[in-house]
Amino acid sequence: MWAIRAQQTDGISDMVQLRKYLGLALASIIVLLVVIQIIPYGRNHTNPPVRMEPAWPSQEVRNLAVRACYACHSNETTWPWYSNIAPASWLIQRDVDEGRRELNYSEWDRPQKEARESAKTVREGEMPQWYYVLLHPSANLSSTERASLIQGFETMFGAGER
């Protein structure tokens, strides 16, 4: 009888201990999230000027590229509110910097050697990335739209390698 009661008490104090630890862990995470906001990387969202665009075969094809590709491959990035909050801001900045470096439809006055891969990346479902589509439903092209975009890219830059 006493033994059982003692055991029960222990169980309860274990719970209290556990809740204390969980509370502490949660508080630490919150403090960490606040502190990392001080790091300036990923906060500068001034888009460089649009210098020159490729000769899009139609406004429709351009619109599709704007919806699916321009966030990372142009100087007309629209920055969502969470692009101001670390660590999301860091990941987004990295994607945009790297995307623009690889291929930038706003800087057609410099060589864009990856352009000819445009059609292929869409055909193979590599671009836009699945996580981008998940967060941006407007980038989720229908199969007809995808076909138009691929066709447009092929008209401009060829079918790509492979």
Ligand code: HEC
């Ligand atoms: C969320 C950002 C993002 C979006 C949206 C996006 N890209 Fe990319 N893209 C990247 C990044 C980052 C790279 C370089 C690293 C890599 O290859 O994953 C890249 C690389 C590329 C390359 C170079 C070849 C290759 O496979 O690495 C091509 C071509 C390309 N993208 C085309 C497109 C096209 C076409 C669209 C729209 C249909 C698009 N991308 C949408 C971020 C993006």
